[in-house]
Amino acid sequence: MSIKVYNTLDRKKEEFIPRDPGKVGMYVCGPTVYNYIHVGNARTYLSFDIIYRYLKYRGYDVTYVRNLTDIDDKIIIKAKEERTSPEEIAERYTREFWEDAKNMGLAEPTIQPKATNHIKEMIEIIEALIEKGLAYIVDGDVYFEVTKFAGYGKLAHRTLDEMRAGERVEIDPRKHHPMDFALWKSAKPGEPAWDSPWGKGRPGWHIECTAMSLRYLGIDFDIHGGGRDLLFPHHENEIAQTEGYTSKRFAKYWLHGGLVNIGGEKMAKSLGNIILVRDLLKEHNANVLRLLALGTHYRSPIDFSQEKLKEAEAAYERLLNVRRRIEHVLESPTVTRWPEKVEEMNRLKRVIEETKEKFIESMDDDFNSAAGLANLFELVKEINTFIEVYGEQVTMHAKDLLEEADGVLLELSGAVGLNLTLPKAEDVAKKLPEDIYQLASEVLGIAIDGKRKDQLLDDILERRNRARKEKDWGMADRIRDRLSAMGIEIEDTPLGSRWKLKI
RNA sequence: GGCGACGUGGCCGAGUGGCUUAGGCAAUGGUCUGCAAAACCAUGUACACCGGUUCGACUCCGGUCGUCGCCUCCA
Numbered sequence: 001m002s003i004k005v006y007n008t009l010d011r012k013k014e015e016f017i018p019r020d021p022g023k024v025g026m027y028v029c030g031p032t033v034y035n036y037i038h039v040g041n042a043r044t045y046l047s048f049d050i051i052y053r054y055l056k057y058r059g060y061d062v063t064y065v066r067n068l069t070d071i072d073d074k075i076i077i078k079a080k081e082e083r084t085s086p087e088e089i090a091e092r093y094t095r096e097f098w099e100d101a102k103n104m105g106l107a108e109p110t111i112q113p114k115a116t117n118h119i120k121e122m123i124e125i126i127e128a129l130i131e132k133g134l135a136y137i138v139d140g141d142v143y144f145e146v147t148k149f150a151g152y153g154k155l156a157h158r159t160l161d162e163m164r165a166g167e168r169v170e171i172d173p174r175k176h177h178p179m180d181f182a183l184w185k186s187a188k189p190g191e192p193a194w195d196s197p198w199g200k201g202r203p204g205w206h207i208e209c210t211a212m213s214l215r216y217l218g219i220d221f222d223i224h225g226g227g228r229d230l231l232f233p234h235h236e237n238e239i240a241q242t243e244g245y246t247s248k249r250f251a252k253y254w255l256h257g258g259l260v261n262i263g264g265e266k267m268a269k270s271l272g273n274i275i276l277v278r279d280l281l282k283e284h285n286a287n288v289l290r291l292l293a294l295g296t297h298y299r300s301p302i303d304f305s306q307e308k309l310k311e312a313e314a315a316y317e318r319l320l321n322v323r324r325r326i327e328h329v330l331e332s333p334t335v336t337r338w339p340e341k342v343e344e345m346n347r348l349k350r351v352i353e354e355t356k357e358k359f360i361e362s363m364d365d366d367f368n369s370a371a372g373l374a375n376l377f378e379l380v381k382e383i384n385t386f387i388e389v390y391g392e393q394v395t396m397h398a399k400d401l402l403e404e405a406d407g408v409l410l411e412l413s414g415a416v417g418l419n420l421t422l423p424k425a426e427d428v429a430k431k432l433p434e435d436i437y438q439l440a441s442e443v444l445g446i447a448i449d450g451k452r453k454d455q456l457l458d459d460i461l462e463r464r465n466r467a468r469k470e471k472d473w474g475m476a477d478r479i480r481d482r483l484s485a486m487g488i489e490i491e492d493t494p495l496g497s498r499w500k501l502k503i
Numbered sequence: 504g505g506c507g508a509c510g511u512g513g514c515c516g517a518g519u520g521g522c523u524u525a526g527g528c529a530a531u532g533g534u535c536u537g538c539a540a541a542a543c544c545a546u547g548u549a550c551a552c553c554g555g556u557u558c559g560a561c562u563c564c565g566g567u568c569g570u571c572g573c574c575u576c577c578a
Contacts, residue, residue, distance in 0.1 A: 011507095029578075030578090032578095037578085038578090041577095043578070044578040045578075047578095072576095073576080074576075074577095156507090156573075157506070157507075158505080158506055158507090158573090158574075159506095162505050162506060163505080205576090227578030228508095228572070228573080228578080229573070229576095229577055229578065230577080230578065231572095231573070232506095232573060232574065233574085234577090259571090259572070259577095259578070261571075261572095264570075268576090270575095270576065270577065271577095291527095295515075295516065295517095295527070296515085296517090297516090297517075299508090300516090301508090301509085301571070303515090305515095307515085307528085308514095308515070308528090310528080311514085311515065311527065311528040311529085312527085312528090314528060315526095315527050317541095318527080321541060321542085324541095325542080362517090368517070368518095370517050370525095370527095371517050371525075371526080373526070373527080374517065374527080375526085378525085381542095381543090384541090384542055384543070385543065385544095387542080473537060473538070476538090477537095477538070477539080480538095480540090481539095484539095489540065490539085490540075491539090491540050491541050491542095492536070492539080492540075492541090493540095493541080494536095
């Protein structure tokens with residue numbers, strides 16, 4: 001069985017065969033660091049994070065390059081607005097991006113090169129392009145001449161004529177063709193500039209990706225990815241300049257992620273309808289965001305809304321609940337039972353195996369994470385049913401099986417970066433609200449000095465259990481309601497009560 | 504205007520030429536529970552519209568309508 005990927009270049013799914021067996025080179029266009037990233041940006045990075053992790057899970061040695069565009073018009077403009085230097089802006093937002101990336105649970109790429117560290121290579125490439133007659137110089141600017149590159153438009157599947165049809169932008173009369181794009185821009189006074197054979201200036205937007213991908217992944221690497229909106233002109237131009245330069249194929253598989261819409265419109269900085277990742281993460285667990293991404297195929301658009309977030313949150317809760325339940329059952333005393341529930345055990349055993357197979361099958365099919373997630377939930381249901389028939393009183397064999405099921409749950413969710421780790425009791429305790437002291441003194445009526453929050457919580461739960469035994473429902477419910485108001489939820493099970501913090 | 508994608512049950516969202524109970528969320532009824540929560544069981548004329556191909560189409564083809572994206576900075 002092999003992985004299939006949808007290649008934008010051919011507009012069809014193809015078998016994934018890397019250039020070097022067992023190894024994958026993957027380049028994803030990273031952020032221009034002039035602002036905090038928003039949910040739309042995040043979606044792309046999440047999509048490729050999932051792909052990166054999954055390829056590694058499937059045994060590939062992946063070199064994942066995600067660049068940082070740290071020189072650009074927008075950075076210069078932002079610096080002017082804030083009366084600071086472009087370097088300072090780039091540095092600051094690089095830091096902030098890394099912060100957000102970490103909080104989102106993104107795996108660190110193998111390499112995160114910065115454009116400004118590769119100016120030399122860019123100049124070399126531009127010089128070669130001029131020499132080859134693919135680029136020309138005008139007043140210190142250098143343009144790529146699209147009509148000289150036969151394959152121009154092959155990624156976007158558009159001819160130059162078709163592109164001219166809808167021109168809405170004023171044409172720079174110095175360009176030979178309206179679609180010609182800048183490889184090098186001459187600097188105005190006060191702008192960041194590097195020396196070049198054409199005078200002081202800075203690179204155009206696209207050339208950096210050529211320089212950095214060639215440097216770190218070489219010619220004809222495996223996967224080039226980015227958001228759909230980069231397909232044209234950015235990626236098209238990358239292809240033109242790179243293939244013009246090397247006379248070889250640039251990259252084999254082009255993957256494009258779907259965008260995030262909000263209220264039926266694309267989420268974009270220019271439209272002013274963005275939600276910052278850092279704001280979202282104040283309210284929601286990073287895994288909820290990932291679950292949202294996993295629930296839709298990476299190529300499809302997602303219409304972002306609070307309702308969807310809530311749904312994802314509920315789904316995440318379901319995943320954590322089953323793990324919590326397994327843990328609870330595993331920690332409880334083992335019972336003996338004869339005869340053993342052989343039929344149920346065989347069924348769960350089979351589902352565990354099938355889940356793994358089906359999950360891999362789903363993900364192998366162009367990273368169909370929505371289907372993979374469904375497989376995961378099928379296992380969740382089976383586990384719940386299994387525990388249900390045992391009435392939570394499980395045998396040693398059943399425990400082994402549940403442990404196995406739990407392992408598969410963790411393995412598969414981990415393969416796509418979903419973290420189902422249950423917080424440790426002592427860590428959770430730290431997050432307990434101060435109100436717990438108030439409640440403790442109210443219902444325990446004893447000295448509470450010096451006790452840790454989790455100890456107090458245990459005492460309170462014990463008090464509640466006593467109340468329940470004495471059928472003092474008023475007290476029992478009062479404690480539950482008060483805890484619930486603090487974000488602590490209580491579940492009474494045949495094995496006793498357990499509690500959790502709301503996510 | 505050009506190019507492209509999409510239109511699935513209350514919502515979201517996979518999928519296939521003839522049993523997928525896809526899955527998630529929500530709803531209703533039931534089981535369990537003192538109640539609740541969690542969980543399980545059961546339910547809901549699903550595949551935009553109109554033609555065509557086919558023994559058979561939600562799935563293939565053509566057309567219509569609608570939504571969205573790209574053609575300009577954009578993940």
